[in-house]
Amino acid sequence: MRSSPASSGAPPGGSNSWPTGGRCCRDERQAGAAERAMRVKETWRHFTPAQVKDFLRVGHEGREHPSRLRTLELLEGMTSVLDVGCGTGVMFELCRERRPDIDYLGIDVTAQFVTAARERFPTDSARFQEGSLYELARLPGVYDAVLCRHILEHLPDWEPAVQRMYERARKKLIIVFYLPPRPLRFRRKRDERFEPGFYTHTYDLGRFVDHLLNGLTPAPAEVRIHPRQGTSDPRFRWGDRENIIYEVLR
Template sequence: MRRETTNRIRFVLEDILPPILRDSAAFHWVARRAWGEHITRLAEFRARAPFLTEAEYETLYREHPRVHDGTDNSEACIARIAKDVVGESVCDVGCGTGALLKRIRAARPEVGRLTGVDFVVEDAAAIEGVDYVAARIEDLPFEDGAFDTVICTHVIEHVLDYRRAIAELRRIARRRVIIVVPREREYRYSFNPHFNFFPYTHSFLRAVHPSPAAHVCEDIGRDIYYAEDRPAPAAAAEPARGRAA
């Protein structure tokens, strides 16, 4: 299923159905007809978020059905990301199958170094010129400013300690950070294992506060697209010069 299709479905489920129905036992019953008991496990997963073990977290994500073909990004978001990439090195944190990196490689062949990061990389496609690293977003194994552009799409909504995750993205980015999250409302029963919900662009701006002056935060077809330019590193202080005797 394409992202554009699921966004239209989400519009009906999140913005048209009233909350009294979305949180009801009747909606739960209908959702179970479509997804079975996994919809119940997702609700329990969110309710127990602060107490989950790493094993429980990883197990649910391994068993979670893949809804989209290749990437969770819409065509509009992919085009915007490829256009806004700067520099010669790019890191996609939460790369999944590597589909976004493949599209960036095709659109921006001048980018010399592409790296994909996910806590599970066994399913990532072999792409010429792309290296994969298994790691968690909260503790990325790279030095400060390791990449010109750092991308993170459809990940922040899954991370309990999202402020720490955003700090890590900023830490390893030398020139630009690009983040995409779904614009969605929270309900008891959802079809995704999300912890964090951002119904408006200003909701996400609170999550990334403080943002530098050079940033954009826009709604692209029910997805929030955020990009910021990292401040230039402060110039080293000039050594004090002694006075002539």
């Protein structure tokens, strides 16, 4: 893994300079407006410290989950990655072990996850930032790859989120679903209601793929789909559904 941005003095990720001037202010105002217009519901804020420490690190959906290992393969040849929804740093740990040349930056909207990641990796604490994917314009530069794992299911609307992440990807955007999109008659999404008061959406397959192909700016060169990337914990009601990865190439 490259030297920590805290020791190098440079921001983690693709650029060596922080945004300045009027464009930065405009970007921040726009990001703030989007964030205010789309308040995201969470359940993780109420986790105990023990739950936070091991969240998606151990067990059926832990470090060796097929979707994580496949993601590592898709990062081959990348020099930097922005991990949107980095949690407690599981993907950073895997990248450090198996893709040590990748310059990593992770963001997460849940403060206790970011704190846990910084405590687990104190010498790389600057690689974990608290923030929303609707605030990505505040981050410097672009990244070879942007990774979004198990996040879109929990949003009220995925379209602006996908565009914001795609804009920060120099080469590819990697999206991992644990609730894979399915054909839905006359609906663009279905609330699965697995957890009351919390988004657990399944999206319409046709509309989602069409948006990746034709709704992003600029249009991608290619969209690759990697199905059957492991299931969720069988104790959950959605445990029989297989993860799927969408690889969007610039």
